[in-house]
Amino acid sequence: MNKAVQVENLYLSINGRQILKDISFEVFEGEVFTIVGGSGSGKTSITKCIVGLWKPTSGKVAVFGKDINTLSIIELDKLRKNIGYVFQGAALFDSLRVWENVGFYYLERTDISKDEIKKLALEKLKLVGLDEDVLELYPSELSGGMRKRVGIARAIATNPKLIIYDEPTSGLDPITSRTIDNLIVSLREKTGSTSIVVSHDLVSAFGISDRLMVLKDGQVVQIGTPQEILSSDISFVREFIKNGLGDIKTRIEAF
Ligand SMILES: Nc1ncnc2c1ncn2[C@@H]1O[C@H](COP(=O)(O)OP(=O)(O)OP(=O)(O)O)[C@@H](O)[C@H]1O
Numbered sequence: 001m002n003k004a005v006q007v008e009n010l011y012l013s014i015n016g017r018q019i020l021k022d023i024s025f026e027v028f029e030g031e032v033f034t035i036v037g038g039s040g041s042g043k044t045s046i047t048k049c050i051v052g053l054w055k056p057t058s059g060k061v062a063v064f065g066k067d068i069n070t071l072s073i074i075e076l077d078k079l080r081k082n083i084g085y086v087f088q089g090a091a092l093f094d095s096l097r098v099w100e101n102v103g104f105y106y107l108e109r110t111d112i113s114k115d116e117i118k119k120l121a122l123e124k125l126k127l128v129g130l131d132e133d134v135l136e137l138y139p140s141e142l143s144g145g146m147r148k149r150v151g152i153a154r155a156i157a158t159n160p161k162l163i164i165y166d167e168p169t170s171g172l173d174p175i176t177s178r179t180i181d182n183l184i185v186s187l188r189e190k191t192g193s194t195s196i197v198v199s200h201d202l203v204s205a206f207g208i209s210d211r212l213m214v215l216k217d218g219q220v221v222q223i224g225t226p227q228e229i230l231s232s233d234i235s236f237v238r239e240f241i242k243n244g245l246g247d248i249k250t251r252i253e254a255f
Contacts, residue, residue: 001028003065004162004194005050010059012045012218019045020218023059027196029161032188034197034205037215038240043198044088045218047164050196051083052076064161081105084155084163084193088170092139092150098125099135102153124153127190128183145176152183156191163187165197169204177201181208202244206230214240 005027012020020042027033035043048054049061052068061068066079092101100107102124103117112120122132128149139147148168155163165184169177181204188195199205205212206226214221214229214237222229222237232238 003027004029004031004063005196006060006062007046007050008060008062010046010049010061011057012042012049012054013057018218020049020056023218023220025213025220025223027194029194030188030192031210032184032195032197032208034199034209034212035215036199036202036205036212036240036244037221039200041215042218043215044166046215047085047166047196047198050164051080051085081158082161084158084160086148086151086155086163086165086168088167092147092154094139096138097135098130098137098139098142098150101139101150102157104154105158120157121153124157125150127156127187128153129179143176144172145179148172148180149183152180152187156187156193159191160193162194162196165195165199167198167200169199169201174203177204178207180204184208200244202241206245216240 003026008024010020010023023046035046037043045054049056050063055069063079064082068076068079071079099118099121102121106112106117106120118135122135125131125134130146130149134142134146142150168180168184172180184195184197185208187193197208209226211223211225212229213223216236222232222234229237230241
């Protein structure tokens with residue numbers, strides 16, 4: 001299987017404080033790989049290293065076979081076109097309409113006509129279950145679930161091969177969370193993309209992931225399939241699952 005992402009012995013320190021310690025994992029093409037762990041365990045920091053926003057103190061991060069820390073700015077820019085990032089809270093531009101948010105890359109970086117961009121935006125909005133009714137709306141006119149969908153539509157606007165979702169279900173009610181989960185899985189099927197999901201929501205993580213990575217204090221505790229993690233004999237993992245899922249069986253069956 002081809003590797004979409006390979007991280008080897010990654011260390012990250014900020015202002016002398018160690019944030020990530022000896023992180024190694026790989027994500028295969030087409031996989032849904034979820035990073036779970038408590039607050040401040042380093043989940044988002046890993047994704048920032050993957051997209052090259054943060055430079056590791058040491059270690060290697062390769063995306064589609066390219067070591068991102070050796071790329072020129074132009075090469076990194078080209079690679080980033082292949083990575084869609086869904087920000088926590090969607091991070092839409094409040095003063096722009098939905099189609100402008102979704103088509104932002106094309107508005108900023110190309111001279112494609114506005115009509116064409118609107119068409120492109122609609123195509124992506126349809127993929128996330130929205131239609132032309134939302135094109136002209138502003139983010140403040142959308143529900144939380146719709147905002148997340150628009151954030152996802154924007155992230156897939158450039159047809160990226162890798163999509164990183166940072167807390168895609170945070171702040172949503174359980175039913176809307178499950179529709180976002182279904183969307184992540186269906187997008188993988190429709191586009192063949194690889195997904196890395198950062199999540200606090202263990203019901204979601206166990207429902208959508210091919211594999212999960214459990215972090216604690218900037219270190220990997222375990223990587224495995226949902227079954228492997230659910231039957232872990234590592235006490236931290238068992239405790240983490242117990243706190244996050246409660247009665248696992250009932251919650252998973254309800255999924
Ligand atoms: N810009 C920054 N400057 C200094 N320290 C930071 C910065 N961003 C994050 N950190 C620290 O790095 C550690 C890991 O943060 P990170 O956001 O990666 O964790 P997380 O697991 O994603 O947390 P959460 O689930 O709360 O979002 C935390 O201790 C945090 O305080």
